[in-house]
Amino acid sequence: MNNFGFDEKQQLVELLLKCPSIENVGTRNLVLQELPSQISTAIIGNPASKVHVLGIVNTCRNFPDGLEHLFKVIRLFDGATIPFQELIENFPIIKSLPVILEKKPENEESNTDVEVNEVNVVEVNEVNVVKEKKPPPTPTKATLSIDWLSGCSGCEVAFADLHEQLPSVLKNEVELVRLPILMDTKEYVSADIGMVTGSIRTEHDIDAAHAMRKSCKTIIALGTCPVYGGPHGGGYAHTTDELLDRSFVHNPSTRTTVIPTDIPKLLKESRTLDSEIKVDVYMPGCPPHYAFIIEGLRALLSGREPTMGQHNVCFDCVRSMDKTDVKTLRRSYEGEFEPNLCFLSQGILCFGSVALDRCRRAPCPTAGVPCFACGGPSLPVILEPQMDVWTLIAERMAHLTEIPKAHIVNEIKKQAKTHYAYAMVSPIFRYKPTSPLRKTLIQHIEKGN
Numbered sequence: 001m002n003n004f005g006f007d008e009k010q011q012l013v014e015l016l017l018k019c020p021s022i023e024n025v026g027t028r029n030l031v032l033q034e035l036p037s038q039i040s041t042a043i044i045g046n047p048a049s050k051v052h053v054l055g056i057v058n059t060c061r062n063f064p065d066g067l068e069h070l071f072k073v074i075r076l077f078d079g080a081t082i083p084f085q086e087l088i089e090n091f092p093i094i095k096s097l098p099v100i101l102e103k104k105p106e107n108e109e110s111n112t113d114v115e116v117n118e119v120n121v122v123e124v125n126e127v128n129v130v131k132e133k134k135p136p137p138t139p140t141k142a143t144l145s146i147d148w149l150s151g152c153s154g155c156e157v158a159f160a161d162l163h164e165q166l167p168s169v170l171k172n173e174v175e176l177v178r179l180p181i182l183m184d185t186k187e188y189v190s191a192d193i194g195m196v197t198g199s200i201r202t203e204h205d206i207d208a209a210h211a212m213r214k215s216c217k218t219i220i221a222l223g224t225c226p227v228y229g230g231p232h233g234g235g236y237a238h239t240t241d242e243l244l245d246r247s248f249v250h251n252p253s254t255r256t257t258v259i260p261t262d263i264p265k266l267l268k269e270s271r272t273l274d275s276e277i278k279v280d281v282y283m284p285g286c287p288p289h290y291a292f293i294i295e296g297l298r299a300l301l302s303g304r305e306p307t308m309g310q311h312n313v314c315f316d317c318v319r320s321m322d323k324t325d326v327k328t329l330r331r332s333y334e335g336e337f338e339p340n341l342c343f344l345s346q347g348i349l350c351f352g353s354v355a356l357d358r359c360r361r362a363p364c365p366t367a368g369v370p371c372f373a374c375g376g377p378s379l380p381v382i383l384e385p386q387m388d389v390w391t392l393i394a395e396r397m398a399h400l401t402e403i404p405k406a407h408i409v410n411e412i413k414k415q416a417k418t419h420y421a422y423a424m425v426s427p428i429f430r431y432k433p434t435s436p437l438r439k440t441l442i443q444h445i446e447k448g449n
């Protein structure tokens with residue numbers, strides 16, 4: 001298996017890079033975590049994907065079953081995908097790989113060595129066909145209950161983004177017992193795992209959160225809303241009376257004139273889920289990429305901690321941070337922008353460097369839109385009380401352009417309601433000594449900014 005030349009190795013790297021779990025550095029790291037620790041710790045990280053994957057292949061080749069382990073893990077993530085099938089189909093060495101060892105089930109009777117070998121061997125006999133000599137035991141399925149509080153249902157849609165993996169996940173791994181977007185279930189059915197989307201914004205949300213906590217063994221806060229308060233945290237700058245008036249009375253796009261009274265009462269502000277109930281697992285992202293959702297579920301099912309990821313959005317962004325002589329700030333709708341140059345270098349605020357990557361491959365900057373940190377703050381911002389987003393961004397941008405830092409800080413303050421919306425009600429920001437957020441917001445609203 002390990003005896004192949006440079007051309008074949010290059011081809012293998014190219015094909016691996018097409019596999020969804022390897023293509024993105026976030027899930028690639030999840031794959032590496034599943035390798036035996038002596039292999040994963042020997043792999044050296046590299047920001048260039050091709051160099052990183054080449055290093056992974058080279059390291060795995062240094063261990064007797066290294067490549068077999070690697071393919072086994074990738075198959076777990078991508079088994080049903082076209083790129084993985086292309087990998088098997090087009091790469092002759094994998095195609096001829098005689099066995100991929102499967103973990104022996106703990107409750108399997110070990111009669112003789114011969115029988116054990118037969119049970120544990122899965123043969124790849126032909127392209128796309130995995131033929132098993134004996135079917136593996138049916139894994140225990142966990143029951144999954146999902147409820148939404150104040151949110152937009154985007155997180156439920158992200159669950160459906162599992163696409164072709166969804167039937168297999170529902171068949172083999174979790175049994176959905178509650179999902180209001182799909183099922184007309186009003187009761188809070190007992191479940192092993194409870195996923196809560198949306199934030200605590202109304203009195204109904206408080207009751208629903210407690211009902212989920214009572215009925216589920218493990219609670220996952222799914223999405224930026226329950227983890228940090230969500231985009232409607234922008235309401236932090238207003239009173240509930242102002243919000244209701246703007247929504248129902250003085251709203252240019254509706255004809256209502258009366259604030260309804262038969263709806264759940266709005267609370268003073270949006271709150272995180274853990275402000276009301278105990279949360280076991282946090283999965284931020286608006287919504288989290290489905291790869292993180294499935295990884296989190298599988299981690300729980302196998303009794304380990306789900307991975308949060310450590311990179312910021314810049315890590316995966318194709319734009320380069322180059323020094324320019326730009327002297328003026330612009331907003332993203334003002335003029336044309338270079339597609340390959342970092343927004344900061346062009347005088348536009350982009351929060352990718354202080355945003356946790358929960359979206360994979362920097363989708364917004366790649367599509368021409370600056371990142372507004374919907375995945376929530378990056379790990380340094382979360383962990384360091386004194387780390388101030390304004391200073392971090394302003395210093396980086398001032399370094400990349402000719403724009404004075406004070407101008408940039410002022411512009412961030414003006415746009416704070418937009419850029420901080422996703423996490424502004426979270427205690428992470430609210431109690432930062434460097435974050436007089438509410439005062440700043442109200443000052444700018446009063447000035448009409």
Ligand code: SF4
Binds near residue numbers: 153154155223226287
């Ligand atoms: S986290 Fe984002 S996608 Fe999920 S419910 Fe909240 S606003 Fe919608």
Ligand code: SF4
Binds near residue numbers: 320362365
């Ligand atoms: S700041 Fe924005 S545009 Fe610049 S590298 Fe980071 S994500 Fe890309």
Ligand code: SF4
Binds near residue numbers: 313359
């Ligand atoms: S705004 Fe930033 S964090 Fe959110 S999806 Fe876009 S790139 Fe990802």
